[in-house]
Amino acid sequence: MQYSEDDTTFRNPMRFLHTSDWHLGKTLCNANLLEDQAHALDQVAAMARETRAEALVVAGDVYDRAVPPKEAVALLDDALDRLVRGLGVPVLLIAGNHDSPERLGFASGFLGAQGLHVAGTLEAAAPVLIGSAAFHLLPYADPVMARHALQDEGIRTHQDALAAQLARARAAHPEGRRFIAVAHAFVAGGEGSDSELGLAVGGTGEVDAALFRDCDYAALGHLHRPQVAGFPQVRYAGSLLKYSASEATHTKALTLVELPERGPAHTESLPLTPRRDLRRLRGHFDDLMRGPQGNPDDYLFLDLLDEGPVLDAMARLRQIYPNILGIQPAPPAAPAQDIVRTADRDLDPALLFETFFQDTAGRGMDDEERALFHAVAGRLLSGEAAE
């Protein structure tokens, strides 16, 4: 795909694909997902070809860890080769919090000219111009990294860091292009799952969706469920695969973004079909053993409803479901009514314990248990416990 920076008449609508959180090289409960990832990347390449996208954006967490296994390196190499050199679709990658900025960014100075735009560290500031869009690549950087790289002592939080990155991007934005931000962040209001590595303890890693309000489109990564974040044009594309039990109900997809000549971006979700689905399955051992429920080759997390332990449950169930990743006793049924929570210190100890009991046992206390609690608690609270 050829384009010229001097070209002022763009093909409209401009169309690109947004994806993120490939986590190449990830293992899940000892299952190596490389073949699943290769299968999904085949679909990514097919979508790039069929949609005639002018670019593919990968919004961080390309790899699952700073030093990915060499097989994951080879898989990415192959995928990028097919997309960029084979199909002529420029690819834009940023580092997420799982990636090593230096390793992912190696040789990026050479790659841009070949249509492969990689932002590892914060150094590269020039936007990538494709069609009517200027893509601003804002790789993940924690506040300390950003403070150093941007030489801004005022950066204390993730919010500060991203605000500074965006300010720099705005200063470099060329007139007449759509402003596309590509970032990896936990935008407040987004819905998490169990597989995002926390950006920071205590919620300070969150950033405000309003940061992206002026963008024509914000291509976000970090959260694994496809979703909007505060504004219709501020979007998470979601991860390539289901990467935890909590993602069992997600529909993984790529987001196709269309920028018309004027007006807001349109988006369309292009679902991915996994090589193997990942499901939660709930039932009694004997029922599950009676025959497969759904595709038995899926990756499964089983919730066993049996009261007591089941002897050798994993080995026996794996004869039917070979790709069980985990088995656990079923969580208790949801309580019949929502438990009112107030600041815990204001609660009566009896009510507090009642709540704890309900959460733990999945049912209310009976009269005998309540009496026992009062007897024990009474002694404790009156200081008689020492005897």
Added chain:
Amino acid sequence: MQYSEDDTTFRNPMRFLHTSDWHLGKTLCNANLLEDQAHALDQVAAMARETRAEALVVAGDVYDRAVPPKEAVALLDDALDRLVRGLGVPVLLIAGNHDSPERLGFASGFLGAQGLHVAGTLEAAAPVLIGSAAFHLLPYADPVMARHALQDEGIRTHQDALAAQLARARAAHPEGRRFIAVAHAFVAGGEGSDSELGLAVGGTGEVDAALFRDCDYAALGHLHRPQVAGFPQVRYAGSLLKYSASEATHTKALTLVELPERGPAHTESLPLTPRRDLRRLRGHFDDLMRGPQGNPDDYLFLDLLDEGPVLDAMARLRQIYPNILGIQPAPPAAPAQDIVRTADRDLDPALLFETFFQDTAGRGMDDEERALFHAVAGRLLSGEAAE
């Protein structure tokens, strides 16, 4: 530097630089050599500029290990950027036995067009054409890797592997160009040091220099001392720095290779000046403490001539020589005559022990010691030891 594959009139002599064994990211006795390496790479860039070289060849062991520290990745990135993008000098890199083929070779499909030619795995077969030369990049591959990659079940040894690589290179060699092989191997007859990681146990890693006999030039890596290997045009350029005590007497250098229009290649050694030299220093503790011998900031391995142990020698000597890497008792003076060695089992026990004593103590046994040995050995050999 621009060149065209169709250009049939070459600038003569064609001139390129040969180096190898950068081992970026190496630490030596806990000393981090990154600054020393950066200092040396500055000189490499200066030489590339001053010699107006048309290419720079790095014959393997670019990094010190398969997963180099991220600072080493950044250092290589910076060096390549300056050489290729800054000076316009194409760089040709192959993986050595210390490098990860997959990691070093990432995105190599993209990089060649930018003048950065990286051969990690054995896949790439096309030579790199620069001026009058065709550079055949033959990355290190052990026999198992080569057998698999070249689909040749006959490959059993390093010799087989390299022969197969060279045969493939010859088949791809374009008419009218000089044949330049770039390889990483232990060519028989080469002189080793303590820092080359053995290619194989028992010497089977060696390959015959005659493999390269027909090359116009063979740019070799693996051995750390600059040297020819069997034929004048088959050369090790040597490592970037002194990487072990056994290299203390080496002069590290780049090799400037000139290919005239006809006839053999000319070579010239361009010495590198280290940020800190690495030296062995031999003396009595008191003498060494009297004042620095040579530049006290050099990396030093000290051989202490004192008979007994010296209290807290390292800490006290480091007050004068801050960069001591190791201290050891001086090895004994060479024995006055070579000790005749035959198969050990054929030796008389007394002669065997005499040899052992000589090796260990650095002198022959005196009569008293010899008598003591005979008394003890006699009892042992006659089975009286049990008493």
